[in-house]
Amino acid sequence: MDKEEFSMMKLVPDEEQRRVFAKVFDRQTILAVHALASKGYFKVLEFVVSTGKEGHVFRAMDAAGNFRAVKIYKIETTDFKHMSKYVDGDVRFQGIKNNRRDLVYAWTRKEFRNLNELNKAGVRVPLPIASKANVLVMEFIGEKGEASPPLKEKYAENAEKLHATLVDFMARMHFKARLVHADLSEYNILNKSEEIVVIDCGQAVPTTHPYAKSFFERDVRNLSNYLNKIGIKSTPESLTEEIRAKKGEFSK
Secondary structure (H helix, E strand, O other): OOHHHHHHHHHOOOHHHHHHHHHHOOHHHHHHHHHHHHOOOOOEEEEEEEEOOOEEEEEEEOOOOOEEEEEEEOOOOOOHHHHHHHHOOOHHHOOOOOOHHHHHHHHHHHHHHHHHHHHHOOOOOOOEEEEEOOEEEEEOOEEOOEEOOEOOOOOOOOHHHHHHHHHHHHHHHHHHHOEEOOOOOOOOEEEEOOEEEEOOOOOOEEOOOOOHHHHHHHHHHHHHHHHHHOOOOOOHHHHHHHHHOOHHHHOO
16 A cells, blocks of 8 residues: 555545545545645545535544535536636636636635635625635534535525525625625525525626626526525515615625
């Protein structure tokens, strides 16, 4: 057993999870994970809590026993064209090289920055902790080590309160953080014992982005449709009005 193999056994103790990790991620990703672990952001990667087209999210644990979420974006299977439309036109990330690896690295930095800006604006998102290359370390959203489910799987008990929270978050995003989530729906909002947490913020764009208006309208449509499903009468027009009515509270 070589040094690198031994190190991976310590970092990913579970053999099955280690096979998943080795199958999906390349050497440069493994080096980035090791670099973050060596700085103490986490000690072990325990298991995958969610998978998507763009990457895997692992539950990790630090030396003090605190849970962390480690999101690792895949390089080779990433949809290059899909990502490009959210990075192109974002003035914060200009000059990105036209290759998949650089785009994914930029996307990782983008999610870290978006989470920071949304958190400062008062939107409940996972707190970003660290990032390197295509690896992002965040607050683990869950209780007693179990990841919180999305609203799609666990409806909020108080629909009216959820409605008010969504309006508040959308207004804070738009008028305080000056961002549009661009993929907001019941799939990307977690229900942590009735605390609503917005996730998957990598694609969020500034309100100056060429497609910001259409992305915002899509987010509103998604949320309006969801509100109707849970018994709150809503239209995209009425929801937009509610969000804009809060502009004075959150405008910089």
